[in-house]
Amino acid sequence: MSQVKSFISPLVTPICSFAAVAFVLTVTALSTVASAEGSKEMLLENIKPVGQVYVAGENAPEPEPAANADAAAAAEPKSGEEIYNSTCMACHGTGAAGAPKVGDAAAWAPRIAKGIDGLLSSAINGLNVMPPRGTCATCSDADLKAAIEYMISKSQ
Ligand code: HEC
Numbered sequence: 001m002s003q004v005k006s007f008i009s010p011l012v013t014p015i016c017s018f019a020a021v022a023f024v025l026t027v028t029a030l031s032t033v034a035s036a037e038g039s040k041e042m043l044l045e046n047i048k049p050v051g052q053v054y055v056a057g058e059n060a061p062e063p064e065p066a067a068n069a070d071a072a073a074a075a076e077p078k079s080g081e082e083i084y085n086s087t088c089m090a091c092h093g094t095g096a097a098g099a100p101k102v103g104d105a106a107a108w109a110p111r112i113a114k115g116i117d118g119l120l121s122s123a124i125n126g127l128n129v130m131p132p133r134g135t136c137a138t139c140s141d142a143d144l145k146a147a148i149e150y151m152i153s154k155s156q
Contacts (some may be wrong), residue, residue: 080150107153
């Protein structure tokens with residue numbers, strides 16, 4: 001028995017210590033890698049700016065669809081049809097106050113003969129009972145022109 005022991009013991013000690021050292025090295029290496037990854041993420045998270053600015057051309061996230069639609073609505077001028085329906089129709093839809101009625105080609109023919117510029121200046125300045133800008137104070141000249149073009153297109 002003591003013979004066997006004396007044969008094994010010189011081997012056991014170096015093998016054990018080698019295994020122990022290898023184990024310690026492995027654990028140390030693994031935990032270093034893990035904590036490096038973790039702290040890098042934490043660091044990036046901590047120094048992240050509160051808001052992010054996207055420069056045109058950068059990979060910016062798509063804006064919310066709702067915000068997008070609002071922006072488009074605000075940016076686009078109103079169509080001639082919309083302006084006509086919201087303002088001009090009050091008189092031009094019924095012929096009220098002697099307004100040339102939309103759809104009445106005979107009433108519009110002599111007016112169309114003035115040309116779009118003449119009609120536009122009548123609409124901007126008013127003409128007899130026709131109030132300046134057709135009461136649409138917020139309409140731009142281009143809006144009025146679009147509304148006139150819409151009315152003409154329906155009255156030929
Ligand atoms: C309060 C009623 C009223 C409203 C609202 C109104 N109009 Fe008129 N419009 C008239 C009347 C009345 C005439 C006819 C004027 C005349 O010839 O004496 C007229 C004539 C016109 C003419 C013909 C002008 C010409 O030189 O012959 C144009 C163009 C016109 N309106 C555009 C518009 C547009 C565009 C709007 C809406 C933005 C509008 N009107 C809103 C009453 C109105």
